[in-house]
Structures are given as C-alpha cells and as structure tokens.
Amino acid sequence: MKVAPDLQEFLAAYLLEAEEHVAVANAQLLTLEASRHRGENNPKAVREIFRALHTIKGLSAMVGVEAIVTIAHRLELLLRECERAAAGVSLQGLDALLHGVGEIRARLTALSRGEQPAQPDAPLLARLESTEVTDQAPPAPAPPTIDLEPELLEKLAPFEVEQLLKAAASAQRAIVCEFFPTPDRSARGLSISSVRERVAKVAEIVKVLPRAVPVTPESPGGLAFVLIVLTSATDAELAEAVGVDPATLRVLQAQLPVIVETAAAESKRSALTEFEDEAFGEGLRKGIVRVDVARLDDAMEGLSALIVTRFRLARVIADLKQQGVNTRELSYILADNARQLRDLRAAIVRVRMVPVSELLERVPLLVRGLCRTTNRLVRLEVEGGGAELDKAVSERLFPVIVHLVRNAVDHGIETPDERVRRGKPEEGFLRIVAGTRSNTRLELTLTDDGRGIDAAAVARKARREPPANDAELLEMLCLPGFSTREVATTTSGRGVGMEIVKRVVVGELGGELELRTEFGKGTSFILRVPLTISIVDAFIFESAGQRFVVPVAIVEEIVELERARAVEVPGQAADAELHLIVRRGQAMPVLELAQVLRLNLEKSHAANAIVVRRAGTPIAFGVDRMLGQQEVVIRPMNDVLTRLPGISGATDLGDGRPTLVLDLVALGSATPSRTERVGG
Secondary structure (H helix, E strand, O other), X not given: OOOOHHXXXXXXXXXXXXXXXXXXXXXXXXXXXXXXXXXXXXXXXXXXXXXXXXXXXXXXXXXXXXXXXXXXXXXXXXXXXXXXXXXXXXXXXXXXXXXXXXXXXHHHHHHHOOOOOOOOOHHHHHHHHHOOOEOXXXXXXXXXXXXXXXXXXXXXXXXXXXXXXXXXXXXXXXEEEEEOOOHHHHHOOOOHHHHHHHHHXXXXXXXXXXXXXXXXXXXXXXXXXXXXXXXXXXXXXXXXXXXXXXXXXXXXXXXXXXXXXXXXXXXXXXXXXXXXXXHHHHXXXXXXXXXXXXXXXXXXXXXXXXXXXHHHHHHHHHHHHXXXXXXXXXXXXXXXHHHHHHHHHHHHHHHHEEEHHHHHOOXXXXXXXXHHHHOOOEEEEEEOOOXXXXXXXXXXXXXXXXXXXXXXXXXXXXXXXXXXXXXXXXXXXXXXXXXXXXXXXXXXXXXXXXXXXXHHHHHHHHOOOOOOOHHHHHHHHOOOOOOOOOXXXXXXXXXXXXXXXXXXXXXXXXXXXXXXXXXXXXXXXEEEEEOOOOEEEEEXXXXXXXXXXXXXXXXXXXXXXXXOEEEOXXXXXOOOOEEEEEEOOEEEEEXXXXXXXXXXXXXXXXXXXXXXXXXXXXXXXXXXXXXXXXXXXXXXXXXXXXXXXXXXXXXXXXXXXEEEEEOHHHHHHOOHHHHOOOOO
C-alpha cells in the first residue's frame, strides 16, 4: 500500500522518528542479550523495546505503511510473551526479534529512496509466529506478596511485580507516592511529564498509574497519579523531585497476596499501558525541533555567500584606504560584521553537529552479526566521550568504521580455539574510543587484541620489499585491489576496504590515518578528521607567485627556513626538491611546494615551511611567504577529471578568482619517492 498523497508531506518526519525508535529497539535488544549471557532477566529492556515498536506501529498506521504495521504487530505479540513469562528470552527469540527489526529498517530505507516497501512474505510471518521466545515455560506465581492496593496491583505486569519483589532483597527501596495536578503546580511548571523527568534522575520508575480520587482542595481535578519507583535516594530527594511532602511517601512491604491477573484484567492493563506510552512519551521531547538537513545546507550556503561578500568588502575598504579615504568607521563596521558572522557560523555548525554516539550506535549490532558469521567471540567497548561532529562528516565516516570493524573481527581477532592455543581468553576484545582534539578534529581509535598484522606476509602478497615501519605497512594495505585473503567471503577479501578507508579519511575529509600493530598481540587504527569541512579557518600563503590555502587544523607548525639549520642529503644535488632541516634536534624532510606542483621555479624562493604530519611523521613544505589567516568556504572538486591528489577543493578570497585548497598530508603521501629516500 502506498503512502497516502495527503500524508506525503509528513513522510520525512515519519522516517526520522521511526529510525530513532528502530535504533532504540536494536540497542535494547543487545542489552537484553547481554543480560541473557549473565543469566539475568531484564524486564526494563523488554518494556523499552515494546514501547519503541508500539510507537513505530502507530506512526506507520498514520501514514499508511501497512507492511511495517504488520511486522511491528507480530513483534509486539512476541514481546507480550516475554512480558507474561518470568523466564529469560531465548537465543532463538532474540534472533527473531532482531531479524524483525531489521526488516522494518529495510522498509524504512526503501521508503527513503522513494521505493515501495515490500509486504512481509509468508516465511517471515511464520518465523515470527512460531518462534519460542522464552527458554522455559512460565513458572507458577511467586509466593511473596506486595503491600499495594488490589486495584493498583492488578494493573502491574508480571515483570513489574518481579521488579518490586527483587527490590525487597536488595539495597533499593520500593516507594509509592502520589502527585495531584493543580492549577498552582501547573503555573510552576509541575506537570506529570515534568515530574517523570525529575524523578527519573533519582529513581527507576516502575509504573505511573492515573486514578480517580474525591474532589478536594488538594485534588481539585479529582485525578491523581500514583508513581511506583525503586530508589536508593533519600525521602527528601525523592519528595523534592515529585514536589510533595516527604511524609506522604510510603515504602512498599511484602504483606498482601499477589493477585493473579484474569483475562479481563490483562486486557484492561494492556490498553492502559499503551495509553500511558502515548500520553507521556511526547513530554520527553519538548524543546526539540527536527530540521531537514537540506535546510541546514541552505543556511550554510547563505552563510558562505556572506563570508565571501565580507572578503570583497574588506578588499574595497583596503583600496579606499590606499587612496587616502578615511575608512576608520567602515573598518569598525567590518570588524563587527566579522564577529557576527563568526558567531553565526558557530551557531549553524552547532545545529549541524550530531553526537558521535549516534555514529557508533549501530556498531554493536554489526559486531553481533559478524560474530555469528565468522564464529568469533568478541567483547565490544564503545566510548563516545560526548564528542560531536558535522552531519556531513558523520555520514562519510560511517562506512570507514564499518570496514575497520569488519577487518578487526574477520582478519584480526582469532577463533576461540586459536586464541586458547595462543594462551588468550576465548573472547576477543574490540575497543572504539572517540574524542575531540584541539576543538577542531575528531580522533577515533579502533583497537583489537587479535593476531596483529604479519608485515612480511603482507609484503610477499603485495610482491614488495618488507615495510620498514607501520606507516609503510599501512601504505601497502591501502593499495587498490589488495587483500590478504585468497578467497573472498561475505565479510572481506575483495580488496576494496582499506582503499576506501584511506580515500575517505585522507582524500575526502583531509584527515590522517595511522596504524599501530604488533604481531601476535593486536592492532590499532587511529583516524583524525576535521569536525566540519564546509567553512574552516585557513592559512593563506604564496608559492611561485600563486596563492594557496591550507586548513589550520592540519598544520602543526610554521617554520622560518632562514633560521632553520639545513642538513645535506648524501648523494643528492644541491638543487634537488627534497632537503632536510633540523627542528628541535631532529632532522625533518622539506619538499619545495613549487617543485612538487611543477610551478615556475624562477618565481619561487621558499622562506617558510608549513609542517604537517603524514602517518605520524613530520614533513614540511617550503613556501615563499605567509599572507595571513581567515575563514574560507571550501568548494569540493567532485569532477573526476579535475580531482588531483593533494587538492581538496577551491575557495574565493573575495577577488572572484578561485584559489586552490591544498591537503598537504595527501600531497605528501602522493610523493613517496621523494620522502622515502630520507631514512630514519
């Protein structure tokens, strides 16, 4: 069934929200699996998965996507079985749930491409219907009892009763408190939604139940909300969160018998649960506005035009000043405008930023699938560190992470039997750590404790001399079409993975890629990429009479060549393009940029050197003079006929002439014959 024409305008918002709930469902399913490995039940995860799928079903029904409605409904039925049973979820049940959520995501992807989502086929529906979702039959009702009114107790699901019973044997307390909505509290911003948010910071909410009460001055609306929570906080802290007197809180005791639900009570409770999910879910999203990325791109494009206009205005003011015109007031206005544009740029960039945790949230699901396919056991640790990066950078970086994770699981980490023979734990270890570096770059490190990379074997396969260090080994691994596997598998062996990694990180993003490996112990890949790539601070310099731009983020240092001590390279002519200088007691290669770019050497006299790092090793480029630093708008060069190594784009400095933006790291990598002659 196609999306109704009058609902097409809501499709973008529907896809965005549905994807968020799919991500929540997958994350909670992996949490449920981790609990299963520890031999524990996780009723909270079951509840969150159900909430996400129930919302997806409702949203899909509103826009007429019946295929997703059908799948979500079948998954809800499976989760209802998990909820009713006190037993843990079976591995078969988890696989079925993950497969079903994956089918929902596939149909959302089809919708985003403008395609018709396929109706669920008979095998899929049969699998969701016939799966045994629990490891064992539901046990008999537990004998312990809870001191709670029968009309409230009958509205609790079995797993919620179990939560309260477990709390009695732990350090947590089960507490009941009532919130009465009043006009005065509403004026102070106290609603049931805000109370839920506040209570969630100091306690775990088991259930929130509305119930009718007599109309009194304390409850003028005749309505109360009963909050049943588990907490280790003090009565004063909890009472402050709810906005009530601590004396009104009541600690639950195990005294009254647990009431077994009838079919009618179950039906009543299920309907109430669904009502609560919809009633309170929206309160958590207050203050959030979803914006199409295309609109943000338009805003950034407008800002880019303003920045170029400011450059033109600055040139006009400079010309007027040379003619003797008093431009002091204009200069003040230009300075204010520069500050305002910088603030506007920061605001737009902040809106475009997405948490790195969102970029990494699909990795656990990827690792789980790889483990099942390759017969590995892998423990994954992910640390996002609260870092953020531009949406455009995030989208380009995700395929890189996928390739590196696949390599780590399929190539790096050994099978359980092999690890035991090597004296290692059966379970391999993969750690992904992300964090910002100097507020301009993101550093992402992927580390595994696998077999490491055999440099000699890689060299034999590549038919080259053995690499002298990890940097040369990385260059070899990134050769087009190179793979260490003899036969391609479903996860690797086609010789495109590392080539893509280098092309995206170094070529498209202007970042750095570094390898550290120790044979038999493990491997680390370190990626450093700019947080944003559209408007950046850059150095402007001149070489052989031509102006160039280089982003500030990739520059480590600017050196005056006249003050640096030159070192003679044995066997090399005096006019060669490669020289050495001593920097803080260490020799560093210097490439004459004019010679590298084949410019007019008669116009070139290198007086400065721009230092960057290539695979962790410093390398410098000699330039004639530095012209200054300013914000520039980078226009990527996407035409394959104009793309060259070391040129990441072009910019307009206000005179209407395009100025090339250089990626000196990539330019150094594209000239290995010149730098390899300088040995360590």
